[in-house]
Amino acid sequence: MASARTPLDDLRREIDQIDDAIHDLLMRRAAVVERIGAAKGNGAAETGAQPVFLRPAREATILRRLMARHAGTFPAQVVVRIWREMITAFTRMQGPFAVAVYAPEDRRGFWDVARDHFGGFVPMTAVNTPAAALRAVSEGTATVAVVPYPAEDDSDPWWRFLVSADAGRPQVVARLPFGGRGNARGENRDALAIAAVPHEPTGDDRTLLSIEIGGDLSRGRLKDSLEACGLPPVGFCTWHPAGHATGMSGGGPSVHLVEIADFVGQGDPRLAKLLERSGDIPVRVNVVGGYAVPLALG
Numbered sequence: 001m002a003s004a005r006t007p008l009d010d011l012r013r014e015i016d017q018i019d020d021a022i023h024d025l026l027m028r029r030a031a032v033v034e035r036i037g038a039a040k041g042n043g044a045a046e047t048g049a050q051p052v053f054l055r056p057a058r059e060a061t062i063l064r065r066l067m068a069r070h071a072g073t074f075p076a077q078v079v080v081r082i083w084r085e086m087i088t089a090f091t092r093m094q095g096p097f098a099v100a101v102y103a104p105e106d107r108r109g110f111w112d113v114a115r116d117h118f119g120g121f122v123p124m125t126a127v128n129t130p131a132a133a134l135r136a137v138s139e140g141t142a143t144v145a146v147v148p149y150p151a152e153d154d155s156d157p158w159w160r161f162l163v164s165a166d167a168g169r170p171q172v173v174a175r176l177p178f179g180g181r182g183n184a185r186g187e188n189r190d191a192l193a194i195a196a197v198p199h200e201p202t203g204d205d206r207t208l209l210s211i212e213i214g215g216d217l218s219r220g221r222l223k224d225s226l227e228a229c230g231l232p233p234v235g236f237c238t239w240h241p242a243g244h245a246t247g248m249s250g251g252g253p254s255v256h257l258v259e260i261a262d263f264v265g266q267g268d269p270r271l272a273k274l275l276e277r278s279g280d281i282p283v284r285v286n287v288v289g290g291y292a293v294p295l296a297l298g
């Protein structure tokens with residue numbers, strides 16, 4: 001004799017229906033993404049450039065919108081984690097996608113952070129130096145490089161390889177983790193993602209500028225100039241090319257990586273103003289990318 005249906009059976013039946021609905025929507029989303037990929041691919045063919053389908057600004061906007069409507073007891077960080085897995089899968093449906101991550105044997109934290117962001121099925125290679133990760137992107141063997149967030153005391157910083165005005169060059173496109181560190185191993189240092197994708201605004205952004213200075217201009221004066229031009233600096237790293245003493249007070253050519261608490265595009269009039277203010281001192285400014293400010297999830 002068949003046993004009677006219990007309340008638990010009814011609830012599980014309801015779960016099965018919900019799973020079908022979620023799955024149907026995933027397949028529907030995939031069909032739309034196929035059309036998006038076709039639309040982007042046509043544009044890239046016109047310029048002859050190798051198409052990159054990743055759009056970090058759009059991804060950040062999607063996740064911020066979802067977090068703003070999220071309610072209930074299901075953890076917000078897990079929603080982000082699920083969407084991160086989905087978004088890379090949907091990006092990979094459009095074209096090749098691979099990640100090169102700075103993750104030497106003794107520093108696996110960056111691998112975990114990269115895997116959480118780009119998902120468990122993306123082709124991902126560990127390399128022993130940030131420069132090797134950037135090279136993989138320049139040479140086209142990786143779409144994205146994951147490298148440590150710059151530190152003040154790096155004597156040979158990776159970001160010097162991004163100091164260029166070439167169109168289509170790799171740029172900083174995201175800061176990781178975007179939705180919390182979870183159970184990632186290792187040191188508590190954030191990472192930056194680098195790809196040949198333009199820096200696009202999301203409404204809450206940071207921009208990284210490289211500022212090359214050919215003469216004697218102290219960091220203090222540079223900070224004052226940036227403030228005066230409406231470019232509030234919130235982070236500062238300095239690299240002195242080999243052969244010059246390090247120090248904060250100028251005394252030779254220097255290259256600064258300055259983080260600005262705003263979106264700044266390459267044609268932004270504030271950059272022209274900064275050049276005007278430098279007078280006779282040779283100064284070159286380039287946008288080396290930027291990122292959508294990560295989510296602050298409790």
Ligand SMILES: C=C(O[C@@H]1C=C(C(=O)O)C=C[C@H]1O)C(=O)O
Nearest residue numbers: 036053054055058059087090091
């Ligand atoms: C679908 C797109 O391509 C990629 C995948 C996205 C997604 O799954 O929503 C969002 C941005 C892109 O990285 C898109 O550009 O809209």
